Amino acid sequence: MQSFDAIIIGGGTNGLAAAGRLAKSGRKLLVLEASSITGGGAQTHEFAPGFKTSSVAHLLNMFDPRVEQGLDLGRHGLAYAATSIATTALSASGDHLVLEGSYGERVLGSFSNSDRASWTALRSKLLRFAALLRPLKDMTPPQLAGGKQNDVMKLARLGLNARMMGRSDLREFMRMILINVADVLNDEIADDRLKGVVAFDTVLGAHMGPRSPNSLLLLYNRLASEAAGATASLALPKGGMGSVPASMFAAVRSLGVEIRTNAKVKSVLIEGDRAAGVILQNGEQIRARSVVSAINPKTAFLDLIGPRHLDTETVRRARNVRMRGNACKLHLALRSAPDFKGANLATRLVIAPSINSVELAFNAAKYGAFSEHPVMEIMLPSAIETGHAPSGQHVVSAIVQFAPYALKQGWKTGRAAFLDRILKTLETYAPGIGALVTHCELLTPVDLEERYGFIGGNWHHGELAAEQMLFVRPMPGVANYETPISGFYLASAGSHPGGGISGAAGWNAAERIIQVEARA
Amino acid sequence: ASLFRPEIMRDLELPRHGLQILPYEGGAVFQQDGGYLAMHRDHDANRREFARHSKRDAEAYDRYSRDVLRHCRFIRPLLMRTPPDPTSFRPRDIQELMYIGRKFLDLSQTEMLDMFRFLTMSISDFLDEYFENPVLKAYLAVSGIIGTALGPMSPGSAYVLLHHYMGDVDGNIGAWGYARGGMGAITKAMGLALAESGGEIRTGTGVERVLVQGGRAVGVVLETGEEIRAKRVISNLDVKRTFLKCVNESDLPSSFVKQVKNFKIRGSSGKVNIALDGVPKFTALPDGSPCIRGDLHFTDSIERMEMAYDDWKAGRWSRDPFLDTMIPTLIDPTMTPPGKHFMSCFVQYCPPKINGNDWSDADRDAFGAAVIDQITEYAPGFKDLVLHAEIRTPRELEAEVGLTEGNIFQGELTFDQLLFNRPVPGAAQYRSPIKDLWMCGSSTHPGGGVMGAPGRNAAAEILRDIGKPSKMSDAYAVL
Numbered sequence: 001m002q003s004f005d006a007i008i009i010g011g012g013t014n015g016l017a018a019a020g021r022l023a024k025s026g027r028k029l030l031v032l033e034a035s036s037i038t039g040g041g042a043q044t045h046e047f048a049p050g051f052k053t054s055s056v057a058h059l060l061n062m063f064d065p066r067v068e069q070g071l072d073l074g075r076h077g078l079a080y081a082a083t084s085i086a087t088t089a090l091s092a093s094g095d096h097l098v099l100e101g102s103y104g105e106r107v108l109g110s111f112s113n114s115d116r117a118s119w120t121a122l123r124s125k126l127l128r129f130a131a132l133l134r135p136l137k138d139m140t141p142p143q144l145a146g147g148k149q150n151d152v153m154k155l156a157r158l159g160l161n162a163r164m165m166g167r168s169d170l171r172e173f174m175r176m177i178l179i180n181v182a183d184v185l186n187d188e189i190a191d192d193r194l195k196g197v198v199a200f201d202t203v204l205g206a207h208m209g210p211r212s213p214n215s216l217l218l219l220y221n222r223l224a225s226e227a228a229g230a231t232a233s234l235a236l237p238k239g240g241m242g243s244v245p246a247s248m249f250a251a252v253r254s255l256g257v258e259i260r261t262n263a264k265v266k267s268v269l270i271e272g273d274r275a276a277g278v279i280l281q282n283g284e285q286i287r288a289r290s291v292v293s294a295i296n297p298k299t300a301f302l303d304l305i306g307p308r309h310l311d312t313e314t315v316r317r318a319r320n321v322r323m324r325g326n327a328c329k330l331h332l333a334l335r336s337a338p339d340f341k342g343a344n345l346a347t348r349l350v351i352a353p354s355i356n357s358v359e360l361a362f363n364a365a366k367y368g369a370f371s372e373h374p375v376m377e378i379m380l381p382s383a384i385e386t387g388h389a390p391s392g393q394h395v396v397s398a399i400v401q402f403a404p405y406a407l408k409q410g411w412k413t414g415r416a417a418f419l420d421r422i423l424k425t426l427e428t429y430a431p432g433i434g435a436l437v438t439h440c441e442l443l444t445p446v447d448l449e450e451r452y453g454f455i456g457g458n459w460h461h462g463e464l465a466a467e468q469m470l471f472v473r474p475m476p477g478v479a480n481y482e483t484p485i486s487g488f489y490l491a492s493a494g495s496h497p498g499g500g501i502s503g504a505a506g507w508n509a510a511e512r513i514i515q516v517e518a519r520a
Numbered sequence: 521a522s523l524f525r526p527e528i529m530r531d532l533e534l535p536r537h538g539l540q541i542l543p544y545e546g547g548a549v550f551q552q553d554g555g556y557l558a559m560h561r562d563h564d565a566n567r568r569e570f571a572r573h574s575k576r577d578a579e580a581y582d583r584y585s586r587d588v589l590r591h592c593r594f595i596r597p598l599l600m601r602t603p604p605d606p607t608s609f610r611p612r613d614i615q616e617l618m619y620i621g622r623k624f625l626d627l628s629q630t631e632m633l634d635m636f637r638f639l640t641m642s643i644s645d646f647l648d649e650y651f652e653n654p655v656l657k658a659y660l661a662v663s664g665i666i667g668t669a670l671g672p673m674s675p676g677s678a679y680v681l682l683h684h685y686m687g688d689v690d691g692n693i694g695a696w697g698y699a700r701g702g703m704g705a706i707t708k709a710m711g712l713a714l715a716e717s718g719g720e721i722r723t724g725t726g727v728e729r730v731l732v733q734g735g736r737a738v739g740v741v742l743e744t745g746e747e748i749r750a751k752r753v754i755s756n757l758d759v760k761r762t763f764l765k766c767v768n769e770s771d772l773p774s775s776f777v778k779q780v781k782n783f784k785i786r787g788s789s790g791k792v793n794i795a796l797d798g799v800p801k802f803t804a805l806p807d808g809s810p811c812i813r814g815d816l817h818f819t820d821s822i823e824r825m826e827m828a829y830d831d832w833k834a835g836r837w838s839r840d841p842f843l844d845t846m847i848p849t850l851i852d853p854t855m856t857p858p859g860k861h862f863m864s865c866f867v868q869y870c871p872p873k874i875n876g877n878d879w880s881d882a883d884r885d886a887f888g889a890a891v892i893d894q895i896t897e898y899a900p901g902f903k904d905l906v907l908h909a910e911i912r913t914p915r916e917l918e919a920e921v922g923l924t925e926g927n928i929f930q931g932e933l934t935f936d937q938l939l940f941n942r943p944v945p946g947a948a949q950y951r952s953p954i955k956d957l958w959m960c961g962s963s964t965h966p967g968g969g970v971m972g973a974p975g976r977n978a979a980a981e982i983l984r985d986i987g988k989p990s991k992m993s994d995a996y997a998v999l
Contacts, residue, residue, distance in 0.1 A: 145629035167607045168775075171945035174606065178640065178676070178935035187782045211833065213676035213934050214640055320649045363830050366673055367823055465675060466640035476633035 004030045004258075004288040006513070007278055009265050009304070010453075010492065012040020014506030015294030016248040017064070018491040020071045021510030022292075023255035030286065031257060032278065034264035034453070038249050041452055041459050042501045044242030048439035050390045051333040054241035056443075056452065056459060058379045058397040059085070059234045059348065062225035062500035063244070066138070066507050071251040078237060078247035081385040083227070085234040086347040089193040090429050094341035097193040103127070103223060103232035104194070111191060118188045127232065129173050130223035132161055137224060137497040137504055140512045141471045141479040178466060181219055182210040182355045192354040199359075200352035200375050204399065205499070207324040207463050209362030210355050214466040221464065225500065234348060236384055244501060268293075268304045268488060275488035278304075290487040290513065294506055296453055296461045297321060297474040297494035305485060314484055317475040321494070322468065325445040325457025326365045328403045330376075330422055332396040333389065333439035338380075340430045345383035345394075351376050351429055361402050368408035370418045374425055376400040393438075398422075405445035405457040415442055461494035470496055481509040482516065489513055523686060523969035524706060527600065527993040528976050532713040539709035541697035542851050547814025548805060549659045550898045556804040557655045557820075558811045574653040584650045584660075588685060590631065591638050593997075594623065596686050599966040599973050600995035602981050603940040603948045639935075643677040644822050654821040661822050662844065665868060667928045667968060669786045671829030672822045676934050683933060683967065700852050703970060730755070730762075730957060732771045737957035740766075752956040754978065757922065758930035759783055759943040759963035767954065776953050779944035783963070784937060787914035787926030788832055790870035792891045795907040796861040799847070800899040813850045818843055818894055832869030835876060837887045837913075842868045843894060860907070867891055872914040872925040879915040887913060929968025930961050939965060950978040958982060 006022055008015045011033030019031050037043065041056040068078070087104075089097040097109040104123055107116065135158055142151040162170055176184065181202040185195040199210035202219040209215075227235040237243040253259065268291050269277040277287035293300035301310060301318040310318075340349055352358050352375040361371035378398040382388040389395045400422055407414045419442050426433050445457020454461065462474045471479050474494040481489050491509035493499030529539070546559030546566070557573060560566045563585060571578035604616035624632060638646065643664030647657045663684035664670075664677040671677070699705040711721055726743040730753050739749035755762040763772060763780045805811055819825050819842045828838035844866040849856050856862050867887075874883055888911035896902040914926020923930065931937055940948045943963040950958050960978035962968035976992060983990045 143629060144632045145625070145627075163607075168946075170607045175936045175941050175945050180934075183782075183784060183936075208675075212674055213670070213936075215675075316649075322645060359833065363833075366826055467637040467645070467675070472633050472637050476630055476637070 002030075002286065003277075004028050004286070006030075006290045006292055007032060007286060007288040008292045008294055008491070009278065009300075010034075010040065010294035011038035011245075011249075011259060011261065012294060012452075012492070013042055013067075013245060013248065013501050013503045014492050014509075015040070015292075016245060016252055017067045017071075017503030017506030018292055018294055018510040018513075019257045019259075019506075020067070020248065020252045020255060021507050022513065023252060023257045024070070025510075025514050029257045030288070031252070031259040032263040032265055032280070032286075033259065033261045035451075036261050038259065038261065039242055039245030041454070041499075042241040042244045044240035047331045047441045048333040051331075051393070051395050051439065052240060052388050053331045053381065053395050053397045054379075056329055056448065057241050057501045058236075058381070058399070060227040060237060060241070060244065060501055061222065061232075061234050062502040062504075063227050063235075064137075064502050064504040064507055065226060065229070067248075067503035070507070071248060071255075073244075073247040073251055076247040076250040076254070078243060080228050081236045081238045081381070082346070083233070083235040084230055085236060085384075086344070087197060087234070088340075088343045088347045088349050089197040090340060090343060090349055090351050091193055091353065092341075092428050095193075096341070096343050097191070097197075098344070098347065099194075099197065101233070102230060107194070109193075111194075115189055115191045115194065119194065122184070122188045125169075125172065125176075126219065127223055128165070128169065129176065130220045130232070132158070132165065132173065133220055134224040136470065138508065140481060140508055140515075141473070141496050143480065144471060176216060178214045179216050180211050180213050181215045182359070184216055185210075185355060196352040196354045196357055196375075197350045199355045200350055200377070200401075203358060203362065204377065204401070205327060205459055206465065207322070207326055207365065207458075208465065209359040211359050217466055217469070218464055221498070225502070236379070236381060238385065239387065240381060241501065248503075265304060267306065268485075270305070270309050270485060273309075274486050290489060290517070292489045292491050292509065292513065294491040294509075296323075296455045296492060297478075297490055298323065298455050298462075299453065300490065300492075301483075305483075305488065309485060311484065314477065317477065321474050322463045322465070323454075323456035323458040323461065324365075324463060325405045325448060325454060325459065326362075326402040327448075327457070327459070328400045328418065328422075328445065329443040329448070330396070330398040330400055330419075331441040331443075332398075332433075332437050334394040334396060334433070334436040335438050336392060336436055337383070337394050338396070338430045338433040338436055345380045349378040349380075349429075351378070351425060365402035365404045368404055368406050370403040370407060370414065370421065371401070372421060374400045374402065374418075374422055376422070376425070394436075403444065405449070407444075411444045411446045415444055418442070418444075459493070460499035461492050462498070464498045469498070473498065481512040523684065523971040525600070525972050525976065525995075527996055528972040531992050532710060534706070534709040534713060537709040537712040537716075539705055540700040542700055543697045544846075544851055545810045545814045547816055547846070548802075548809075548811040549655055549817040549820060550802065550804050551655055551820040554804055555655075556802075556811075557659055558809070559659060559814060570653075570656055573656055574651070577651045577653050577656055580650040587634065587638075588682070591635055591682055592685055594627065594635060595682055597623070597995040597997075598939070599686060599971075600977065602950065602977055603942070603965045605946070605949065606940055607946075638682075639679050640675055641678050642673050642675050643681050644672045644826070646678040646681075647822075654823075658819055658821050658825065659817065661825060662817065662842075665825060665829070665842070666844065666866070667789060667933075669784070669788045669832070669927075669932050670934070671826045673826050674829075679935075679938075680933055683969065698846075698848055698851050700854070702848065702852075702855060706970060727766060729766045729768075730954075732767065732954055732957070735771070736955045752958060752982070754958040754960050754982070755952075756961045756975065758785060758924050758927075758961055759959065760785060760924045761922065762959065762961075762963075763952070767957070771954060773953055776944070776947070779946075783943055784932045784934070785925050785927045785930065785963075786932065787872045787917065787923070787928070788869045789926070789928055790837070790867040790887060790914065791912040791917070792865040792867060792888050793910040793912075794863040794865065794892070795856070795909070796847075796863055796905045797907055798859070798905055799850070799861055800863070800895070800902045800905055802899045804898065812847065814846065816843075816845045816847075818898055828869050832871050835871050836874060837870045837883075837890065838868065839890065841870075841890060841894065843891060844868075845895070863895075865891055865895075870913055870926075872918075872927075879913050884911050884913050884915070887911060930963040931967070933967050938967065942967065950974075950981045 005027035043055040664681040917926035
């Protein structure tokens with residue numbers, strides 16, 4: 001029987017990143033992917049004849065440079081159709097605001113001078129604080145009480161850097177670490193369009209409204225990320241998001257990693273309290289020195305390991321990891337270009353006219369209802385490069401919030417009802433768009449769970465919120481990628497530093513595994 | 521009263537000055553379906569009642585109580601200490617930081633992580649980790665929202681729960697007591713204690729402004745124009761009133777003025793005091809139930825509480841408000857004529873402004889009616905018992921009590937305004953940018969509630985400053 005140094009369960013971005021990093025250390029690896037294609041939440045699919053779209057994520061804004069450079073993805077086919085994509089904060093009246101460069105470096109449109117000055121100061125402050133937090137993303141969350149091979153020194157260095165910022169910045173930093181984004185914006189900025197788009201970006205993918213305390217932390221996470229070598233900016237890979245895992249697939253294969261698709265793991269093989277391999281759905285057993293789960297942590301603990309191999313505390317904690325997904329993905333095939341009242345279609349279009357519009361949209365999600373007036377981010381990849389739609393026609397790809405996984409009326413009837421709300425909203429900003437639609441696909445949080453294993457429809461595999469970040473992600477006791485079962489590791493977005501098409505969690509996990517196994 | 525610090529009560533010998541705290545039985549939460557959940561002071565009695573609603577939750581209750589007590593044990597001593605300034609290199613600040621650090625390191629790894637989670641999460645999510653029954657969760661969530669501009673689903677509300685659990689009555693953590701004669705009895709006793717030590721209190725004398733000369737506070741000017749000089753001025757007013765109304769902006773650094781202007785002090789609660797012609801009869805309660813002598817709640821799910829909060833966010837009072845009521849005359853009959861009763865209703869949520877406009881009298885009356893209607897749903901005939909209702913919205917709280925925006929905590933209790941951030945970073949040690957002008961109100965650490973801790977801490981700081989370290993008690997340990 002074949003045996004491997006490590007088996008990686010899940011061929012998403014994090015699984016492939018972990019595989020790549022481990023393969024570079026000379027290990028013999030097997031990646032098992034349940035579906036027919038690798039990539040997880042980063043894929044491109046044809047949803048109507050001749051119309052292709054990125055399946056879930058439709059922009060790159062958090063791609064870990066260690067992955068991109070370490071696996072030499074450029075050489076394996078990763079190229080960009082556009083980088084530093086601008087954002088248009090849509091206004092129903094057509095008076096749009098355009099944010100260019102690294103997170104609104106330049107703001108175009110009717111924008112008051114006082115707001116311009118305040119935004120410049122606020123933006124630079126937020127970027128400074130985000131940069132301070134940036135090193136956290138690359139480290140294994142240290143155990144506060146100490147422990148072997150602990151990164152407490154790295155944490156101490158971060159503390160030192162904080163002090164080096166100077167007194168007034170440090171004070172501001174401590175005030176603005178666990179604060180809500182709405183208060184911060186309202187204190188400084190008057191322009192509703194700008195505040196709306198920042199509020200939207202903050203809570204994108206979260207179960208939070210802009211007025212939820214601690215929400216600013218999520219904005220820092222966004223601002224501390226990069227894409228195509230630029231901080232806090234957006235990029236679109238050539239051919240859509242599917243090109244990212246495709247290039248990773250190629251890179252990892254070239255490092256000698258074996259990848260099997262349509263290989264669903266039924267359980268982790270446990271011998272004497274140690275992970276010894278996996279058992280596939282078809283009964284096949286594959287042995288390995290260690291097993292790395294790059295799938296949802298809840299699934300990993302409760303299904304693949306199973307409660308009988310775990311202590312009650314771990315089981316309880318695993319059940320308590322919160323994964324409320326609130327985003328739907330909309331794909332429209334259009335027979336010609338829509339008109340968003342003059343907005344540049346090659347930019348990211350955001351419908352979130354004010355902080356309150358986002359907050360009110362979130363209200364519904366708390367009670368299991370979808371927003372009557374949803375907020376959304378729209379991309380038209382066909383306006384950026386050819387190949388997404390037949391010539392002259394267009395693809396709309398939109399992430400729409402808020403639509404809770406646990407919709408009270410059920411998604412069977414909810415789907416059509418929510419789609420109607422979304423199209424009505426779109427019609428306000430792009431009159432006549434409805435008449436251009438030739439085909440339409442709406443992926444609900446339930447669809448996202450079924451297709452990609454995002455439990456609860458949450459693409460971070462665990463909500464990003466202060467109490468589920470860093471030392472406590474996905475849950476206390478397993479934040480350093482190790483688990484109570486020796487030889488069994490976590491490497492999905494459910495672990496620190498969370499999701500987005502990033503690969504950081506997988507890369508960090510691999511680094512940790514190399515470190516731990518060197519000690520053994 | 522639950523939050524009032526027992527250390528202060530003993531140091532000032534308030535019982536000798538007439539203060540009597542009467543402990544009371546828990547109370548009840550009335551359900552929309554006609555049922556009710558009884559609440560008791562005694563943990564085991566509570567557990568038995570919980571079992572009537574959910575066996576699983578009754579078991580979880582032990583684990584829950586243990587965990588909350590552990591968090592309480594960590595936080596409580598910090599209430600009675602001046603927060604360290606983490607940006608300073610002064611030995612005292614470093615020592616104090618180390619004190620907190622050491623206390624933190626005394627915890628096990630799991631305890632630390634759970635503490636971190638607890639301090640950042642919402643009370644709703646926290647309760648979901650233990651319980652399944654909605655009524656029970658609604659009951660336990662109450663302490664997470666009282667007085668705050670947060671809903672039970674807002675992150676950070678779990679800490680607020682702790683803020684309310686920090687109190688005790690005769691060593692019973694989290695127990696609530698009632699001051700005989702009403703809350704005024706506490707300040708009355710404190711006034712007597714002060715007079716005995718030679719202090720003087722003048723009422724009916726509003727302060728117009730603080731006299732500042734050469735960058736120092738040298739006294740106050742009263743509304744009557746009278747000037748009173750003193751070596752130092754200590755303001756118990758909230759931070760906005762103190763610095764934006766009683767001090768000239770030009771005497772303050774502009775960065776400080778901006779911080780104070782941005783201080784969040786949105787009021788969220790109202791009060792309705794109802795004079796009653798008799799004891800209301802609640803349909804759900806069995807005859808002779810002691811629960812009627814405790815807190816009575818009519819919100820039987822966290823969702824209803826949260827919806828009440830959504831109304832507040834939208835700038836209107838809650839259509840289905842959360843009420844925390846009690847009938848003090850059932851414990852202390854001295855407050856009304858014989859046979860009559862008095863019901864005190866704390867109401868959330870109630871915004872400082874209605875859709876951006878000031879409260880009108882009609883708004884106020886409609887708000888009061890919403891409260892009385894809700895009670896009547898559970899006690900038919902309640903309306904007929906009402907002799908008089910005094911309705912206080914944030915407008916009245918500001919005008920009569922002087923609480924800016926009607927915020928009962930003199931500032932919201934979120935992390936950006938707690939500990940070394942309270943009231944504003946850089947001024948968390950009771951000192952203000954003006955020499956000899958001090959702060960001692962709830963705008964300062966550790967915040968509001970009838971607690972006395974900010975004043976006690978400010979006094980300790982002033983005494984240390986003048987070289988007369990205090991003889992006040994440190995925080996009592998949580999056993």
